Amino acid sequence: MFFITEVSTAVELQKLLTYLRINEWLQEDLFHFRWFFLIGVFAFSALVWCKLVDKSRLPEITLHAGLTAIITLILDEMGEELTLWEYPADIIAIFPPLSAVDLASLPMIYSLIYQYCKTWKTFLWATLLMATVFCFILEPLLVWSDFYQPLKWKYYYGFPIYITMAIFIRWMVLRIYAIARKGKEKKEI
Amino acid sequence: MLLSVTGSTAEIELQKMLTSAHIEKWLQEDVFQFKWWLLLGLFILTIALWWKLLNKTRIPEVLLYTVLTTIVMMGIDECGEELILWVYPIYLFPLFPVITAINLLFVPLALSLTYQYFPTWKSFNSAAIIIAGLLSFIFEPVLAWADFYRLLNWSYGYSFLLYIAVALIIRGAVVLIYSIAENAQRHSS
Numbered sequence: 366m367f368f369i370t371e372v373s374t375a376v377e378l379q380k381l382l383t384y385l386r387i388n389e390w391l392q393e394d395l396f397h398f399r400w401f402f403l404i405g406v407f408a409f410s411a412l413v414w415c416k417l418v419d420k421s422r423l424p425e426i427t428l429h430a431g432l433t434a435i436i437t438l439i440l441d442e443m444g445e446e447l448t449l450w451e452y453p454a455d456i457i458a459i460f461p462p463l464s465a466v467d468l469a470s471l472p473m474i475y476s477l478i479y480q481y482c483k484t485w486k487t488f489l490w491a492t493l494l495m496a497t498v499f500c501f502i503l504e505p506l507l508v509w510s511d512f513y514q515p516l517k518w519k520y521y522y523g524f525p526i527y528i529t530m531a532i533f534i535r536w537m538v539l540r541i542y543a544i545a546r547k548g549k550e551k552k553e554i
Numbered sequence: 555m556l557l558s559v560t561g562s563t564a565e566i567e568l569q570k571m572l573t574s575a576h577i578e579k580w581l582q583e584d585v586f587q588f589k590w591w592l593l594l595g596l597f598i599l600t601i602a603l604w605w606k607l608l609n610k611t612r613i614p615e616v617l618l619y620t621v622l623t624t625i626v627m628m629g630i631d632e633c634g635e636e637l638i639l640w641v642y643p644i645y646l647f648p649l650f651p652v653i654t655a656i657n658l659l660f661v662p663l664a665l666s667l668t669y670q671y672f673p674t675w676k677s678f679n680s681a682a683i684i685i686a687g688l689l690s691f692i693f694e695p696v697l698a699w700a701d702f703y704r705l706l707n708w709s710y711g712y713s714f715l716l717y718i719a720v721a722l723i724i725r726g727a728v729v730l731i732y733s734i735a736e737n738a739q740r741h742s743s
Contacts, residue, residue, distance in 0.1 A: 374575050374579075375572060375575045375576055375579065375641075376638060376641055376706075378568060378571055378572040378575055379572060379635070379636065379638060380638055381568055382565065382568040382569060382572055382636075383636045383637060383638070385564060385565055385568060386565060386636075389562075389565070419738075420734055420735060420737070420738030421735055421738035421739045421742060422735065423731050423732075423734050423735040423738070424614060424615065424618055424731050424732055424735055425614065427618060427731055428614060428617060428618045428621060431618065431621035431622055431625060432621055434625055435621065435624055435625055435628070438625070438628060439650060442632070442650045443649045443650045445569070446569065446572075446573045446576075446649055446650055447573060447649065448566055448569055448570050448573070451562065451565070451566055453562055459632070459633050459636045459637065468625075514562075516566065541613055541614055541617060542614055544610055544613055545610065545611055545612070545613045545614050547610070548609075548610035548611035548613070549611045552611060
């Protein structure tokens with residue numbers, strides 16, 4: 366009995382929260398300047414990526430971008446649920462938290478760095494630069510323009526996370542392709 | 555302006571309450587209970603089985619399919635939970651519960667193996683319909699019966715159509731990505 370009550374408390378709270386979000390989104394976000402701006406960021410990121418991506422390595426780069434998107438979505442949603450930060454504007458009212466950045470900008474930038482930097486050394490330098498730009502230029506800009514509101518968060522907290530993520534995902538994709546190569550060699554023998 | 559601030563604060567407060575309701579319920583009723591261990595076991599077993607069946611020489615391609623399906627299903631699952639279409643009464647992990655939702659695990663893994671075993675559109679279409687049927691008319695009712703999953707404003711028929719649509723669209727995307735890469739490689743060589 367208690368069990369059922371507990372679930373329904375969460376369900377009721379969720380109902381209220383979703384209602385509030387959709388309401389606010391309809392009144393203040395949808396078709397407003399900020400909303401078009403986010404759509405623009407999304408489209409621009411996607412376009413630039415399509416232009417720059419090495420078509421002959423498309424499966425590999427897309428896999429990298431996809432893994433980045435999954436991890437970003439999870440971290441971002443967790444941060445929002447823990448009220449570490451908040452996104453006052455969004456393309457769509459419900460999940461994902463900041464679609465334009467989570468699903469487009471971040472995965473596209475990460476995967477392009479992966480594509481251009483073929484050795485660990487260049488990759489690490491590029492990642493360091495990217496993390497610095499994200500933490501100390503981009504995030505303050507997002508806060509200033511009221512797309513992002515850190516609650517219990519500091520810009521530099523993100524710094525190690527951006528770097529760890531980049532290293533982990535590169536390692537993973539390389540590993541995946543190494544396993545495939547090994548499998549093929551075994552078959553040929 | 556004032557309205558925006560108030561709305562945003564109310565949202566943050568509600569989110570705080572919801573998250574603490576999730577965590578509290580999880581600590582009191584879920585974690586280390588029999589059903590929690592069962593869920594954990596099911597998780598590990600499923601991933602192990604998937605890895606065993608995965609064709610290692612084709613791992614980049616099949617994984618790309620898995621990653622894209624996971625992104626789409628994660629979006630759908632979270633939207634469904636926020637819109638109270640369904641709810642997961644027991645969580646493996648209380649933050650962003652959707653990532654450890656059993657459905658999110660089974661659907662991408664089952665569909666990716668379908669992708670691996672059925673290389674032509676014709677065979678894949680029939681297989682996808684069968685797998686979607688198994689997932690939505692056998693697997694999900696069993697989950698609902700064991701109370702791992704509760705349908706609130708949803709029916710198994712919707713799941714069925716949704717899974718078929720996702721399976722076909724993602725296959726289309728992966729096939730397209732690989733054909734673009736092949737074209738580009740042919741041009742450069």
